[in-house]
Amino acid sequence: MTDRNEQWREDLRKSMPAKERTAIPRAKMNELDAEYRSHSYDEVNQGLTEEQALTEAKRCLDCPNPSCMQGCPVSISIPDFIKNVERGEYLEAAKVLKKTSLLPAVCGRVCPQEKQCESKCIHLKMGKPAVAIGYLERFVADYERKSGNIAIPEVEKPNGKKIAVVGSGPAGLSFAGDMAKKGYDVTVFEALHEIGGVLKYGIPEFRLPNEIVDVEIENLQKMGVKFLRDCIVGKTISVEELEKDGFKGIFVASGAGLPRFMNIPGENLINIMSSNEYLTRVNLMKATDKNYDTPIVIGKSVAVVGGGNTAMDSVRTAKRLGAERAMIIYRRSEEEMPARLEEVKHAKEEGVEFLTLCNPIEYIGDEKGFVKQVRIQKMELGEPDASGRRSPVAIEGATELIDVDTVVVSVGVSPNPIVPRSVEGLDVSPKGTIVVGENMQSSIPCIFAGGDIVRGGATVILAMGDGRKAAKEMDEYLSK
Numbered sequence: 403m404t405d406r407n408e409q410w411r412e413d414l415r416k417s418m419p420a421k422e423r424t425a426i427p428r429a430k431m432n433e434l435d436a437e438y439r440s441h442s443y444d445e446v447n448q449g450l451t452e453e454q455a456l457t458e459a460k461r462c463l464d465c466p467n468p469s470c471m472q473g474c475p476v477s478i479s480i481p482d483f484i485k486n487v488e489r490g491e492y493l494e495a496a497k498v499l500k501k502t503s504l505l506p507a508v509c510g511r512v513c514p515q516e517k518q519c520e521s522k523c524i525h526l527k528m529g530k531p532a533v534a535i536g537y538l539e540r541f542v543a544d545y546e547r548k549s550g551n552i553a554i555p556e557v558e559k560p561n562g563k564k565i566a567v568v569g570s571g572p573a574g575l576s577f578a579g580d581m582a583k584k585g586y587d588v589t590v591f592e593a594l595h596e597i598g599g600v601l602k603y604g605i606p607e608f609r610l611p612n613e614i615v616d617v618e619i620e621n622l623q624k625m626g627v628k629f630l631r632d633c634i635v636g637k638t639i640s641v642e643e644l645e646k647d648g649f650k651g652i653f654v655a656s657g658a659g660l661p662r663f664m665n666i667p668g669e670n671l672i673n674i675m676s677s678n679e680y681l682t683r684v685n686l687m688k689a690t691d692k693n694y695d696t697p698i699v700i701g702k703s704v705a706v707v708g709g710g711n712t713a714m715d716s717v718r719t720a721k722r723l724g725a726e727r728a729m730i731i732y733r734r735s736e737e738e739m740p741a742r743l744e745e746v747k748h749a750k751e752e753g754v755e756f757l758t759l760c761n762p763i764e765y766i767g768d769e770k771g772f773v774k775q776v777r778i779q780k781m782e783l784g785e786p787d788a789s790g791r792r793s794p795v796a797i798e799g800a801t802e803l804i805d806v807d808t809v810v811v812s813v814g815v816s817p818n819p820i821v822p823r824s825v826e827g828l829d830v831s832p833k834g835t836i837v838v839g840e841n842m843q844s845s846i847p848c849i850f851a852g853g854d855i856v857r858g859g860a861t862v863i864l865a866m867g868d869g870r871k872a873a874k875e876m877d878e879y880l881s882k
Contacts, residue, residue: 414488420463428531429458436751440721443607446748447511450534455541459488461533465524470535473522475867476503476576480519480535487538496546497553499539504555504579504622505572505866507547507614510540512605513863514742547617554624558585563880566591566649568635568821571599572862573853574655575622576869581653582625584877589649590627593634596686599657601862603682606715608722636824641849651848651876654836655869658854660816664707668765669811671773673699677708677716677812684719701808703727705776707762708812709739714746716810717754725808728754733761733781733794759783761794763801765809775803817855825849833858842872843879850876 432448433439439446450458462484470480479498486495499506515536523532546552565581567574570592578588596602598615623629633639635656644652661676663669680698683689689698704720706713709732720728730749732739736758739746750756759781766775780800783792822830829837829845835858836844836851843850852868854860 414485415464418460423461423463424525424528424530426457426461428461429454429534429537431537433748436748436753439608440718440752443722445611446608447540449544450537450541452541452545455487455538456490458534458538459484461525462488463524469522469524470519470533471522473518473520475518475863476509476870478502478519478539483542484533484535484538487542492542492545493549493551493553495542499542500553500555502870503866504576505618505862506539507543508572508601508610508618509863509866510536510538510543511610511614512601514861516743518863547614552617552621554621555579555583557583557625560587561585563587563651564589564647564649565876566635566644566652567655568652569593569599569655569657569853569855570597570619570629571655571657571853571865572601573657573865573869573872574599574653575619576866577653577655577852577873578627578869579622579625580870580873581877582622582627584873586651586877588627590629591633591635591639592629592631593656594686595631597629597631599655603686604678604712604715606681606685606719608718609715634820636820641821641825645848651850651880653869653872653876654821654844654849654851654855655853655865656818656821656855658815658859659818660834661811662814662816663811664762664813666763666765668767668773671765671767672771673701673773673807674765674809674811677706677712677810678815680716680810681712681719684723698723699808700724701806703806704808704810705729705731705762705804705806706810706812707731708814709734709741709758710812711741711745713810713812714741714749716812718745718749718752720808720810721752721754729757729804730754731757731760731762731776731778733759734791735759735783738783738791757804759794760802761796762809766803773806773809776806776809778802778804815854815859817858821855841875841879842868843875847879 464481468481483495483498519535520532525532564587567578567590570590581588601615661678683698687696688694689696700723704725706717717728760778762776763779764777765773768774780797781794784795787793817834850872852872853865
């Protein structure tokens, strides 16, 4: 931090006492009208105005030991970027963000700040709402993009070492950016025809527009990162071939794209699919356009099984596709739902029904093999399980039949098995995740891994944190 910044920060402290700062109400996100947006793919959250951002930034107390940073997996210097916002220095704020996060416009939209940085905000200890760190991050990133003055991080002199990245999701992109900064020759191998991984296929545009992801990817390309599409490492090209081609290090960030099902009667009926398939076909393969080869049935009565963010994305997508009845079926109560509170709120506003304490136990089909009904078991909550949430217990004899024509199962995912199965000697857990040490290094020294292929399922920001840590550790390993 420069002396000039220290002086500016001191002036800001004197300009408004802490008591006045804590009295400022938290900014409210501007949103599209619920009725309009339930039929539109326009982004729901519209961002803060400049006036809102300036006011919200004043709420930050610039703590000497900022606890908010302890909750950030990529270690953003949160008070520094917020104080730049308060001064009106938005491009400087963007530079602060990009020192540790190359995807600020993405993180500002989809990261669960309420469970991470904002959950550590000192305002909470005073009974006040946390500073809207995520809203401010999005404001800064959007301001920079719209200004046309996008700062590209400095890149060290090329060191001649080639690095391969398997997967272009948040872990892979974060790793690629950090390694490019260090002067490595980085190539990202993506199995699909679009770069972005789960950011493109798994998150609908009403929550994260593709153009936002594309700008972040273009910035990486300007840093020298190369992308190879339609290339499945482990199928199209092997890890051994990458090593023969001169790649000194390989970072596996192939995600968790293998869907899980419940193994209940009737689950193989037509129009029952995983959330991965449903969202990928709609978001990436234009399944709603009849002129494309992968059309999808537009269900009128759609049941989505699950209570996470992916379930909310799926059911809200069904609503936008024209479902007359779109419902969430979740075996616990709403309080136990892992989805962000904002996503639940938006879904309710858009007309989604919530059938909580209900669990599918059977699907019933018509004479042609299409699903037509789901039998649900009514549940009650028992004792907490290993996760700390109360376990759902069936209420004997309490079942109900519900008419459906489409079911989307969103009860979790498993790691993509292609790379783990294709590399001899790679230590893989019983759950299919790649086993790594604290330094993100696998049992094969040149292979590091992070994100869902290690965690089995996590948030965008946790995957990015893995990517950053793996880049630091691989750099140290290759520099020996």
